[in-house]
Amino acid sequence: SAAEKGGWSSFMAKEISEEPEAVAKTILGRVEDGLVRIPELAGLDDDTMRAIDRIIIIACGTAAYAGMVGKYAIEQWARVPVDVELAHEFRYREPVLSPNTLVVSISQSGETMDTLMAVKYAREQGARTLSICNTQGATIPRESDAIVYTHAGPEVAVASTKAFVAQITATYLFGLQLGQVRGTLTPEAARELVAELQSVPEKLTDVLANGERIRELAGWMADTRSVLFLGRHVGYPVALEGALKLKELAYIHAEGFAAGELKHGPIALIEPGQVVFVIVPSPRDENSLHAKVVSNIQEIRARGARVIAIAEAGDVAVLPHADEVIRIPLASRFFEPLLAVVPLHIFGMELAAAKGLDVDQPRNLAKSVTVE
Numbered sequence: 110s111a112a113e114k115g116g117w118s119s120f121m122a123k124e125i126s127e128e129p130e131a132v133a134k135t136i137l138g139r140v141e142d143g144l145v146r147i148p149e150l151a152g153l154d155d156d157t158m159r160a161i162d163r164i165i166i167i168a169c170g171t172a173a174y175a176g177m178v179g180k181y182a183i184e185q186w187a188r189v190p191v192d193v194e195l196a197h198e199f200r201y202r203e204p205v206l207s208p209n210t211l212v213v214s215i216s217q218s219g220e221t222m223d224t225l226m227a228v229k230y231a232r233e234q235g236a237r238t239l240s241i242c243n244t245q246g247a248t249i250p251r252e253s254d255a256i257v258y259t260h261a262g263p264e265v266a267v268a269s270t271k272a273f274v275a276q277i278t279a280t281y282l283f284g285l286q287l288g289q290v291r292g293t294l295t296p297e298a299a300r301e302l303v304a305e306l307q308s309v310p311e312k313l314t315d316v317l318a319n320g321e322r323i324r325e326l327a328g329w330m331a332d333t334r335s336v337l338f339l340g341r342h343v344g345y346p347v348a349l350e351g352a353l354k355l356k357e358l359a360y361i362h363a364e365g366f367a368a369g370e371l372k373h374g375p376i377a378l379i380e381p382g383q384v385v386f387v388i389v390p391s392p393r394d395e396n397s398l399h400a401k402v403v404s405n406i407q408e409i410r411a412r413g414a415r416v417i418a419i420a421e422a423g424d425v426a427v428l429p430h431a432d433e434v435i436r437i438p439l440a441s442r443f444f445e446p447l448l449a450v451v452p453l454h455i456f457g458m459e460l461a462a463a464k465g466l467d468v469d470q471p472r473n474l475a476k477s478v479t480v481e
């Protein structure tokens with residue numbers, strides 16, 4: 110009903126507006142003296158945390174993209190190898206597991222059958238299981254050894270938005286605590302990262318306040334047949350998420366690619382007028398990924414692509430190359446995806462609205478898929 114939507118035009122509009130809160134509430138109660146301490150992880154004692162020699166993240170859909178972002182961060186901070194696998198692929202290929210393998214499931218609903226079956230299987234094979242879940246008392250957390258809840262609040266729109274940023278946040282908190290326990294993060298480094306994570310909600314509020322331009326762009330694009338998304342490092346899963354939202358909500362053919370992969374195939378898709386979103390890494394990035402992505406933009410622009418860049422405030426180097434620049438606040442690399450994904454969520458929603466579609470209930474999809 111209109112009252113449940115709290116004055117918003119759709120549940121999705123309401124839920125996107127709650128992205129800052131979803132991050133803030135997921136952090137709440139899990140930081141002590143500037144360091145991460147997740148009370149719910151008490152069941153996995155420090156010796157167990159130190160003995161973990163491999164992490165496999167399993168999930169489906171948007172949750173799997175949150176897992177991909179998490180992989181980059183956990184490996185960086187805790188120096189443990191992390192694989193991300195779609196739950197339904199993991200379950201039926203006899204993965205190699207041991208008691209020192211931690212299988213982390215990510216699920217908004219906690220009821221996705223593919224993910225549940227994979228968790229049960231991992232347990233049967235002797236792995237430890239941790240559930241990152243948004244729904245209190247759901248089946249997947251009940252089947253897991255430990256639970257870290259995301260506190261995004263109930264998500265009603267079928268396509269996931271606020272749960273995605275909450276899932277990344279929870280995965281980061283876990284990665285930070287693991288890094289602290291294993292000593293791969295100094296307390297100073299951990300404190301700096303924790304402080305930056307705590308600053309994300311306010312930055313997200315700024316991103317939402319500047320949503321007008323992306324709304325206008327979407328409004329003009331109702332006839333668009335295909336949209337591509339490019340990103341690199343943690344921007345790559347953001348590109349995948351942007352494409353997924355467009356498929357789910359606006360029924361537009363959309364693909365996300367790792368920007369470095371462009372010359373290995375996807376560039377053949379570029380023809381005059383093709384719209385390409387590019388998530389541009391910060392120009393302050395120490396691996397100069399910024400320059401590499403700007404050069405990708407030049408390559409596709411030369412072939413007629415219309416480039417919409419999502420770039421950090423103050424990145425002037427990207428200006429001459431993009432047709433449109435959507436600004437996000439300054440953040441170090443691991444915090445960029447939390448900010449960059451929001452314009453893409455808005456874009457998917459607004460483009461669907463421009464096509465007159467029901468953004469909360471897209472055709473053929475279900476909020477939680479309880480069959481394999």
Ligand code: G6P
Nearest residue numbers: 170171172216217218221268269
């Ligand atoms: C369905 C939903 C997606 C969601 C996926 C995983 O396909 O339409 O939005 O990302 O399930 O759901 P979960 O509840 O496990 O996060």
